[in-house]
Amino acid sequence: MMVGGLANSITMISLSSSCVSYVPCKLGIDLKPVFGIRRGLVRVNPRSEIVSDRNDDVQQSSVLKTASVSALEALKVSAGDRYTKERSSVMVIGLSFHTAPVDIREKLSIPEAQLPQAISELCALNHIEEAAVLSTCNRMEIYVVALSQHRGVKEVTEWMSKVSGVSVSEISQHQFLLHNKDATKHLFEVSAGLDSLVLGEGQILAQVKHVVKISQGVPGFDRKIGGLFKHAITVGKRVRTETKISSGSVSVSSAAVELAQMKIPESSYDSVKVLVVGAGKMGKLVIKHLVAKGCTKMVVVNRTEEKVSAVREECKNVEIIYQPFSNLMSCASEADVIFTCTASETPLFLQEQVSTFPLLTSQNGNQTQRMFVDISVPRNVESSVSDLEATSVYNVDDLKEVVEANKEDRLRKAAEAQLIISEEVQEFEAWKDSLETVPTLKKLRAYAERIRSSEFEKCMAKMGDLTKKQKAAIYGLSTGIANKLLEGPMLHLRCDENEGRSLDEIVENMHALNRIFGLETEMSILEEKIRSKMEKAKN
Known part of the structure; x- marks a missing residue:
């Protein structure tokens, strides 16, 4: 209730x-x-x-x-x-390639430009105080500080349903939920590449950094969530430096190139016409991995030529032909293998369009299939395109057979990474716990002020007529006594490395003061925040 x-x-x-x-x-x-x-x-x-x-x-x-x-x-x-007594909780509510297929994930995907708006909408919910959104091709995760765990999960899930059009029941079937220490550990594992389709891949760390860059300054991306994401970046860097988990591992882009190579005739890019759609971060990586696999000629379709020219400068002795998006269909109709990696929110290739493409034949005259390798979420290739007999379509969920290679070595490095993550989780949780002393500081000062004010008024009633100077002197005396009495308790609740107190000691002091002064029976700050939010929602 x-x-x-x-x-x-x-x-x-x-x-x-x-x-x-x-x-x-x-x-x-x-x-x-x-x-x-x-x-x-x-x-x-x-x-x-x-x-x-x-x-x-x-x-x-x-x-x-x-x-x-x-x-x-x-x-x-x-x-x-x-x-x-219900402390605010850090939670992650989300779906990933572990729990949901790509056709569900793409519906929940949030474009980069809409992330600030998403944070604002989430923080407008009654029980959500802070928020951040991590939306990639393999996951859509919402991190929040919730004033109530149960109500917070309900509100976030309903919001996800509202913005995606996916029913609450369907989201719940694929959703995972982690609280506090488990949520912290999860984000650290994500940033370190331990929760990726490709173990140890580096792109996810860049995506976590991007969340911080875009969300910085947005109301709702505040101390706890902001601190969590910034610490996750530190963890991701440390894991990669100390375990070398990224060395020898493959990214989603390289896995896509390897998958296509496994499927094309003679497993060689020498004899196939390659088209890459998109020259952003993912597209650039695809091009580089194609070059590494021996591809010497390809067509790249992009909205502008600037990015294609930049890639061309990095890849010498490779023929990279730029084409504008207006030529997309004509380029695709001539290609054997098409890699799609754009941020388009709607499919670029529909079944009715692809069905008009000419059939492909091999050098010996046999009919072959045109291959689409779609590593975008939302998908760039309509799912029904795979129903065409002359076409094969692969998406990010089809890369698992590639990432099994060298898995044993990466698992050993992942075990080393877990030790680092355990240390970092403890450090972050201790820092987060230290923030819990702030409400106690406020309640203790308010408690003292109520007593001081009450006793001051009683004194004034007994003293009769006094001059302003006399009243000011008595008022100053009362505030001085209150401040002196508060000085010790306040000092023992503050994080100050110079004082030599551990975070555990500070939290213990907080609980002791709550018990001694009965602060836990006061109207809680959490309840006040909830009341305030509900009042704003009514107006």
Whole structure:
């Protein structure tokens, strides 16, 4: 039950025992069988020692009133207690090539230009405070700081459904969910290339860096999520430096080139006409790997010639022919192997278009298939193109047979990488825990201020007429005493390397102060944030 809807929900408490089952036993009230109305009889807990006579209307009315008030107070305490003790959680909610096929992932994919808007929309949800989106060809993962785990997951999943058109039930079938330390570990593994289709691939680290670059300064990409992604970049670099996991491994682009080579006649690029569609990061890598595999001539279709010229400068002694997008279909109709790697949100090749392409024949006169290797998400080649007899289509999910090569060596390096990741997870979690002292600092100062203010007002009432100077002196005395008393506790809650306190000690001090001053029973900062968000949503 939402705290913000407390006033509107009290009528339910009188009629349904399920509504009060959330109340903890420590309140001294067992509410399981308490409030139910049946034929005029009010059933109450024996501890309350309330006896109702169905013929005594006055007594029954009094009991109902008392019961309702008790239920309201119990629910208020329960709800406040739950929100106060429920720390905000770092979560990742997503789908990857491990859990979802490409036809689902492409629907959920978020274009780079829309990432800031996605962060803003996610942070506008009632229980989401911070957010970041990692959307690549192999994954679509949303990292959030949630004020409530259960409600946060529900809101994010519904948002994913809204922006993608995929039903909540279908998303849930392919979705994975990790909290706190597990979410941290997952992102570190992703950044290190341990969760990639190609173990140790380097491109994912660049994509994590890009998330930080695009999200920097966007409201909602704040301290915890921003800190998590920046630390993930450090982990990715450290793993690659200390384990050399990327050396000898293949990227998605090189795996695509190798896959095509396995499928073409004589396994050679010497006798086939190659077309590369797109000259961005992925396209550039495809071109370089084609050159490494012995391809000496290819056509590259791109929106502008600038990027193609830059690649041409790097690949000497290779004929790279630029063609504009307006010539895409004519170039494709003449090609044997077509690599597609653009950021287009809609397919570039439809079945009705490809079906008009001339049939291909080998040097000995036999008919051969035209091959599409589509490593884009969303896909650049319509799935029904594979139904054509003279065409074969491969996408990112078909690269697994290639990446099995040299897997044993990369697994050994991955084991080494896990040791590094464990160290880094501990370090990040300790830093994140240190941030939890901030609410305690605020609550402790507010607690002291309430006492100071109250005692100051009592003093003023007893002192009678005073001059402004005298009042200011007494006020200064009260604030001075409060500040001096707070100085020690505040000092022991702050992270200061010069003081020599460990993060574990600081967190322990935080819990001790919460217990000593009863701060956990105050209106929590989390609840205040939720209330504020819900009010904004109404306006």
